[in-house]
Amino acid sequence: MVETGGQLWSIGELATLCGVTVRTLHHYDQIGLFRATGRTDSGHRRYSEDDVCHLYRIRALRALGLSLEHVRQILASSPSDVGAVRQLLAAQLSALHQQAEQAQRLQHQIQALLDNMGSTTPGADHFITILEGMTMYEKYFTEEQRTELAQRRAELGPVAINDAKAAFESLVEEGLGYLSTNTPVDDPAVRDFASRWDELGSQFHSNDATKTAARSMWQDNSRELSARLPWPEDRIQELVTYLQRVRDTG
Known part of the structure; x- marks a missing residue:
């Protein structure tokens, strides 16, 4: 019973x-x-x-x-x-x-x-x-990748991680500004923005396999993940697409 x-x-x-x-x-x-x-x-x-x-x-x-x-x-x-x-x-x-x-x-x-x-x-x-x-x-993420990510964040420490969070928020606001003004993806300022975005992510993803796994997770779950961020969900998805267009320009 x-x-x-x-x-x-x-x-x-x-x-x-x-x-x-x-x-x-x-x-x-x-x-x-x-x-x-x-x-x-x-x-x-x-x-x-x-x-x-x-x-x-x-x-x-x-x-x-x-x-x-x-x-x-x-x-x-x-x-x-x-x-x-x-x-x-x-x-x-x-x-x-x-x-x-x-x-x-x-x-x-x-x-x-x-x-x-x-x-x-x-x-x-x-x-x-x-x-x-x-x-x-x-x-x-494989178990090895999760261990690598954990070790990387431990190496960075809480101060650097908080600085990275603040930098991420600033980059999002900057990128949304470029979207609002329809700035071309080949604009030097936009290319510099995309470079700084990727450099920030590289602090946590030390190899291409981990970076690819992170991007795959985002692509497959973008709506669910972006809905948890403090910006409009559709704008975050537009920003991610915009960033990829910048990368595709070389």
Whole structure:
């Protein structure tokens, strides 16, 4: 019988919402890492909000580079209370701060959870949002590339990263200005702007493969990503297209 009270998800629904496969959830069940707290009368798994939180902890620890066995040990020794979740959120936030600027959306989400976290664990919807973001980065960047990005950001340090964020905002405003005045893409000022834009990105993407992965992620998810920026979504997409036209001119 399924416990009453609170939202419940089937295994298929949970897999879809959290960006994992049903096969993965079955595997986690088989090794005793993650099991549904309830079942229907016919034996079908039903996952609760507590289960979503538990899945978040597993995925977050895996994203930090831990093996399944290490994850199992940590979860076994660390109760699923507010303090444990808070520590894990802080650890994941620290790691994300060392990744590329594309991780900025996820950083803000986790920081908001930490800032607003009182005496109770955040709801399942918060963790689902974070899991969706984690899935996106894992899809486009290999584990080696994610490690490289993390190391690069660690080398830069928080001051340089904040300076880069300020420079990015300034470049966006500058680029939107060129768009507003329909400045030709071969204008020397625009070419200089595009060069500075790419130089800024190169601080985080040290090789062509990582840069290509970042651009692929943007191209495939441009609407979703640009919608999270503090500028009109359509203008950001126009700016990215404009930049590519500048690069194509050589």
